[in-house]
Amino acid sequence: xxxxxxxxxxxxxxxxxxxxxxxxxxxxxxxxxxxxxxxxxxxxxxxxxxxxxxxxxxxxxxxxxxxxxxxxxxxxxxxxxxxxxxxxxxxxxxxxxxxxxxxxxxxxxxxxxxxxxxxxxxxxxxxxxxxxxxxxxxxxxxxxxxxxxxxxxxxxxxxxxxxxxxxxxxxxxxxxxxxxxxxxxxxxxxxxxxxxxxxxxxxxxxxxxxxxxxxxxxxxxxxxxxxx
Amino acid sequence: xxxxxxxxxxxxxxxxxxxxxxxxxxxxxxxxxxxxxxxxxxxxxxxxxxxxxxxxxxxxxxxxxxxxxxxxxxxxxxxxxxxxxxxxxxxxxxxxxxxxxxxxxxxxxxxxxxxxxxxxxxxxxxxxxxxxxxxxxxxxxxxxxxxxxxxxxxxxxxxxxxxxxxxxxxxxxxxxxxxxxxxxxxxxxxxxxxxxxxxxxxxxxxxxxxxxxxxxxxxxxxxxxxxx
DNA sequence: CGACCATTTGATATGGATCAAGCGATGTGG
DNA sequence: CCACATCGCTTGATCCATATCAAATGGTCG
Numbered sequence: 001x002x003x004x005x006x007x008x009x010x011x012x013x014x015x016x017x018x019x020x021x022x023x024x025x026x027x028x029x030x031x032x033x034x035x036x037x038x039x040x041x042x043x044x045x046x047x048x049x050x051x052x053x054x055x056x057x058x059x060x061x062x063x064x065x066x067x068x069x070x071x072x073x074x075x076x077x078x079x080x081x082x083x084x085x086x087x088x089x090x091x092x093x094x095x096x097x098x099x100x101x102x103x104x105x106x107x108x109x110x111x112x113x114x115x116x117x118x119x120x121x122x123x124x125x126x127x128x129x130x131x132x133x134x135x136x137x138x139x140x141x142x143x144x145x146x147x148x149x150x151x152x153x154x155x156x157x158x159x160x161x162x163x164x165x166x167x168x169x170x171x172x173x174x175x176x177x178x179x180x181x182x183x184x185x186x187x188x189x190x191x192x193x194x195x196x197x198x199x200x201x202x203x204x205x206x207x208x209x210x211x212x213x214x215x216x217x218x219x220x221x222x223x224x225x226x227x228x
Numbered sequence: 229x230x231x232x233x234x235x236x237x238x239x240x241x242x243x244x245x246x247x248x249x250x251x252x253x254x255x256x257x258x259x260x261x262x263x264x265x266x267x268x269x270x271x272x273x274x275x276x277x278x279x280x281x282x283x284x285x286x287x288x289x290x291x292x293x294x295x296x297x298x299x300x301x302x303x304x305x306x307x308x309x310x311x312x313x314x315x316x317x318x319x320x321x322x323x324x325x326x327x328x329x330x331x332x333x334x335x336x337x338x339x340x341x342x343x344x345x346x347x348x349x350x351x352x353x354x355x356x357x358x359x360x361x362x363x364x365x366x367x368x369x370x371x372x373x374x375x376x377x378x379x380x381x382x383x384x385x386x387x388x389x390x391x392x393x394x395x396x397x398x399x400x401x402x403x404x405x406x407x408x409x410x411x412x413x414x415x416x417x418x419x420x421x422x423x424x425x426x427x428x429x430x431x432x433x434x435x436x437x438x439x440x441x442x443x444x445x446x447x448x449x450x451x452x453x454x455x456x
Numbered sequence: 457c458g459a460c461c462a463t464t465t466g467a468t469a470t471g472g473a474t475c476a477a478g479c480g481a482t483g484t485g486g
Numbered sequence: 487c488c489a490c491a492t493c494g495c496t497t498g499a500t501c502c503a504t505a506t507c508a509a510a511t512g513g514t515c516g
Binding site (some may be wrong): 072073076081091092099100121123125128129132135140143145146147149150172188 | 292299300304308319320322326329348349351352353354356357359360363364365367368370371373375377378416418455
């Protein structure tokens with residue numbers, strides 16, 4: 001399943017190379033989770049894991065960005081989350097992934113064997129607590145996302161921009177790694193509505209759109225006011 | 229904050245009585261979390277905790293049912309979850325609750341001090357793992373709820389009925405503890421739409437509605453087909 | 457330059473919201 | 487025990503935000 005990352009795209013061959021730093025087992029302690037994984041490259045649009053695959057690994061974005069999504073029976077795609085450098089993903093309840101994950105851009109992902117984490121967590125309460133905390137953070141994100149989905153188009157787009165700004169912006173300029181279609185599928189809207197809403201926000205001077213992937217936040221408090 | 233359960237309603241005085249079974253500290257082991265709490269009664273519509281209050285306790289429904297919700301700035305109320313006997317709630321990311329919780333019906337809630345759980349988890353990896361698992365289950369539920377919110381009215385109502393059926397039904401007959409308004413706020417619809425959708429499902433013989441709080445699932449596969 | 461894909465813009469359709477009224481059950485006071 | 491108020495729910499009529507269908511524009515890469 002991990003290998004699918006390779007074939008669905010590109011000439012990248014993510015040969016699972018040993019991480020540079022590897023502590024002897026006795027040294028594995030709280031905070032060392034990140035030293036337990038292997039750094040793997042994924043090409044744009046390649047699959048990192050698929051829905052219903054067994055969740056044998058955890059993932060941490062080192063560079064690039066990732067979308068998690070689910071395709072509904074009627075063909076609609078719902079994006080559950082965008083992950084940017086620093087984010088951990090692949091935390092799921094059971095032993096199988098409930099979402100798929102794809103690289104939005106070329107990216108480097110730290111891939112960590114879940115069983116190793118579990119084993120470590122069984123010995124080290126602090127590691128267990130860290131995993132709990134990571135899951136709880138994810139829970140909070142999903143809850144916030146739920147709240148998005150009951151808002152109006154303007155509110156959703158405004159919330160999205162503010163969210164991305166927090167995570168990825170250099171002083172007011174948000175560089176979006178994802179397409180309008182990705183945004184639409186994240187917000188539960190159509191690309192047309194996303195596009196129209198952006199032009200609308202531009203007209204009211206809340207934002208600027210120098211290029212389609214670059215959004216300048218001119219008036220954050222106006223956006224926050226829309227945040228309902 | 230805990231006391232609000234008492235005053236906002238009824239003559240019940242939830243005097244924090246000691247639980248019947250109380251193990252000496254040395255005996256507190258995995259699975260004993262439930263012995264660490266106090267059983268408290270809450271009257272219908274009374275508040276169990278409020279948004280932004282510090283999350284000092286975890287809760288487990290023993291009898292009755294509970295709604296968690298958030299009131300948005302514009303006055304709309306979004307219900308995040310319904311909890312029935314056996315469910316744990318009040319797990320939040322940080323140290324403050326992000327939702328409020330109210331008793332839908334009179335209920336009995338096991339109230340557990342979070343710090344006690346945390347302390348125990350620090351010593352006992354299995355407890356920590358259990359808490360992680362509980363949080364992960366909650367995460368899965370919220371994710372499922374997110375997916376609901378992008379569906380059509382029919383799909384949302386059908387999914388809701390199937391969800392409640394799994395949790396609360398005695399062979400096909402779902403006894404709803406909550407009002408149409410609660411359902412509407414959970415599904416991100418209006419009560420009119422919920423009502424209309426139910427009559428519509430009744431006409432297609434997918435369900436029966438002997439009384440407004442009792443729903444008979446006549447044709448689950450039809451509902452599942454709607455589940456998109 | 458030309459083909460292709462992403463995005464924007466325009467015209468129309470529609471699902472669910474909103475506004476408004478009717479109905480049935482439950483409870484209260486006479 | 488019945489008249490009446492109240493509350494929760496259903497049903498009806500209309501409106502509106504967003505979807506859908508369709509076309510134009512712009513940006514990128516061979």
